[in-house]
Amino acid sequence: MRFMVMVKATEDSEAGALPTKDLLDQMMAFNRDLIAAGVMKGGDGLTPSAKGARVRFDGASRSVIDGPFAETKELVAGYWLWECASLDETISWVKRCPNPMPGPSEIEIRPIGSLADFGDIVSPDVAAEWQQMKREAGEVD
Amino acid sequence: MRVMVLVKADKDSEAGNMPSEDILTKMGAYNEELVKAGIMLAGEGLHPTSRGLRMRFSGADRAITDGPFAETKELLAGFWIWQVKSMDEAVEWLKRAPFDGGTEIELRPIFEMEDFGDAMTPELKAQEDRLRQDIERKG
Numbered sequence: 318m319r320f321m322v323m324v325k326a327t328e329d330s331e332a333g334a335l336p337t338k339d340l341l342d343q344m345m346a347f348n349r350d351l352i353a354a355g356v357m358k359g360g361d362g363l364t365p366s367a368k369g370a371r372v373r374f375d376g377a378s379r380s381v382i383d384g385p386f387a388e389t390k391e392l393v394a395g396y397w398l399w400e401c402a403s404l405d406e407t408i409s410w411v412k413r414c415p416n417p418m419p420g421p422s423e424i425e426i427r428p429i430g431s432l433a434d435f436g437d438i439v440s441p442d443v444a445a446e447w448q449q450m451k452r453e454a455g456e457v458d
Numbered sequence: 459m460r461v462m463v464l465v466k467a468d469k470d471s472e473a474g475n476m477p478s479e480d481i482l483t484k485m486g487a488y489n490e491e492l493v494k495a496g497i498m499l500a501g502e503g504l505h506p507t508s509r510g511l512r513m514r515f516s517g518a519d520r521a522i523t524d525g526p527f528a529e530t531k532e533l534l535a536g537f538w539i540w541q542v543k544s545m546d547e548a549v550e551w552l553k554r555a556p557f558d559g560g561t562e563i564e565l566r567p568i569f570e571m572e573d574f575g576d577a578m579t580p581e582l583k584a585q586e587d588r589l590r591q592d593i594e595r596k597g
Contacts, residue, residue, distance in 0.1 A: 321504055323534065325512075338577045345585055352592045359500065359593065361539070362569035363462055369566040370549060374557040381549055386564075391532035393464060393566070398500075404511070411513050412520050421516040427534065428510065430503040438479050443486060450489055454498045 319358070319429040320399045320407045324417045326392035331365050331385065334419065343415035351399070356410060360397035390423065404428065460499065461540050461548045464564040465557075467533035472506045472526065484556035492540070497551060501538040531562065539568070 336344070351357035363369075366384035373380045386392060395417065401407040404426070411424055432444050439447070477485070492498035504510075507525035514521040527533060542548045548565050557563065571583050578586075 319502075321502065321534075321537070335574055335577055338579065338582070341574070341577055341582055345582060345589070348589055352589060352596065355596060357593055357596075359539075361460070361462065363566040364569055364573065366564075366566065368545075369564060370545060371562055371564045372549060372552045374555070374559070374561045374563070376558050379553040384566075388529070388532050391529055393462075393534065396462070396537075398502075408511070408513070408522065414515075416515040416517075418515070421514065423512050423514050425512045425534075426510055427504040427507065430505050434503075434505075435476055435482065438476055438482060443482070446486060446490075450486075450493050453493050454500065 318401060318403065320401060320404075321427045321429055322397040322399055322407070322411060323393050323425045323427070324395040325423040325425060326366070326389050326394040327418045327420060327422055328389060329419050330394040331367070331389055331392070333365050333367075336417075340415060340417070344417070347414055350413075351397075351410065356399045356401055358398040358400055360395070362395040363393055366392050394418075398429075459542060459544070459570070460568040461542055461545070462566045462568055463538040463540060463548070463552060464534055464566065465536040465538075466562045466564065467507070467530050467535040468559075468561065469530060471535040472508070472530055472533065474506050474508075481556060488554065488556055491554075492538070492551070495551075497540045497542060499539040499541055501536070503536040504534055507533055 348357060366386045369384040371382045373382065399407060399410065401410065407426055411426060414424065416422055432439055432447055489498060489501065507527045510525040512523045540548060545565065545567065552563055552565060571578055571586065
């Protein structure tokens, strides 16, 4: 099963505070363990929302709003993509993660949807095309 | 540069309501264009937060709260990772996405090695490069 594991933002990350060398070392060791276990499929840090933007869709209209955005603890500061046997296994791995922030922080875990969840809406042709597209994009099934 | 495109949730996505075949077809065509343009690096839909959870880190404490979570329009329902020349290019592509009905999508530039400054020592950078290669290899 695949999961998205999201590090939520804090005032520190939104202020552009960078991780210390000590935290980078610990995170690197954690990522090494994730890779060795075959869990790690991807991951990145996101720059503060001051460097970001939002596009609002309403019918045919598009409006752009520049960051920063206010709801700090709901913003995403970083993410991983993991392959685990269950939600419990994912939780065990997250517990081993070094605290990603200088102060208290929160990590959200979300199971990733698959094409099968769409049921009958997706015809076999569309499903085959979708898989092909993912291969072309360099993703593995 | 790389950007993360965050598709925010709404009450339909949180209720587990699937998009129509019409929207799925349009999204398929859009994703096709993104792949052909060499922009699409990854993309996924997330199950509603009722199937998710949050873990709080405080010192050595770890506390779990099960979903669902309340702040619907701040929740994530899906994402893409795109390779683009600039934020402007990302915005132009995003405007063409087949969303409607008051959806809000967030664009966030991704940290590259240079952004970490002195804490990212040459050794750490070399290790990061090796790790990313390992991830690719293991697939």
